[in-house]
Amino acid sequence: MSVSVVVVDDQAAVREALAVMLDLAEGITVVATATNGREAVAAVTEHVPDVVLMDLHMPVLDGVEATARITETVRETQVVVLTTFDDDESILAALQAGAVGYLTKEADRARIEQAVRSAGSGQTVLAPEVQRRLVALASRQARPASATPLSLTARETEILGLIGEGLRNPEIAERLVISEATVKTHINNLFAKAGFHSRADAVRYALSTAPPEPGTSYRQG
Incomplete structure (x- = not known):
């Protein structure tokens, strides 16, 4: 290619x-x-x-x-x-x-x-350093499944958070101790509910409500 x-x-x-x-x-x-x-x-x-x-x-x-x-x-x-x-x-x-x-x-x-x-x-x-910051952001914004506006299941919400951390399907399967096929099924379901067209859409959604840490600024130059 x-x-x-x-x-x-x-x-x-x-x-x-x-x-x-x-x-x-x-x-x-x-x-x-x-x-x-x-x-x-x-x-x-x-x-x-x-x-x-x-x-x-x-x-x-x-x-x-x-x-x-x-x-x-x-x-x-x-x-x-x-x-x-x-x-x-x-x-x-x-x-x-x-x-x-x-x-x-x-x-x-x-x-x-x-x-x-x-x-x-x-x-x-x-x-890797960006993924570490996303893990911290995901931890700060963690919330129960019932609070998500998409009405995802607990597992779908968990997987969405891991996608937001930048994990791929095999890594998610290993983290949750489930099969990669099961991960794919959950991802297909949450993509259908949310109307996501790509993994990037899921990453952006997972991070969309995470505020920057106090004291950060958008630097120019």
């Missing part, structure tokens, strides 16, 4: 290094680069890539707003955020805008390449 990519970063050295690195990876083709969110939206509209590797804090138009515009208008394209920031507010803003992945710039070459391939297949991609 070949994956087409647009690389977006306001730092020329980072942008060019990412573009060269990905172009050298087997099965990945960089079709355009952009220096800000406005250019990113234009590049996606023109090329309709499989994946956008999106910086978060940029001039003119930031990565969150660019992600929202792209996911609303170009359904074929998946957005993976690659940023230096891993605070709660940045993570939530990006996922709620429609990103299917969130990596920090500490990620190595192999992880970035794998994230692009996974996103091209419609999979959610979360860095």
Whole structure:
């Protein structure tokens, strides 16, 4: 499977290094680069890539707003955020805008390449440090099944929370000591109840009511 990519970063050295690195990876083709969110939206509209590797804090138009515009208008394209920031507010803003992945710039070459391939297949991609923050968020917002507006069963609510942590089906099965087939059945049921079309929809819903930790701020730059 070949994956087409647009690389977006306001730092020329980072942008060019990412573009060269990905172009050298087997099965990945960089079709355009952009220096800000406005250019990113234009590049996606023109090329309709499989994946956008999106910086978060940029001039003119930031990565969150660019992600929202792209996911609303170009359904074929998946957005993976690659940023230096891993605070709660940045993570939530990006996922709620429609990103299917969130990596920090500490990620190595192999992880970035794998994230692009996974996103091209419609999979959610979360860095380990991001997953740890999501676990903390999920714990703070934990509530009984009867309180959920979707009227999910206790097991469906539990699985939704684990999806919000970034766990895949085999990991959920291991955590709950049930079969992967049973996990798939519960996920199909909760997707039908909620009208989710992808795992990313479930992640965004699971996190949508989680407030950022006190004292966090949406940093620019």
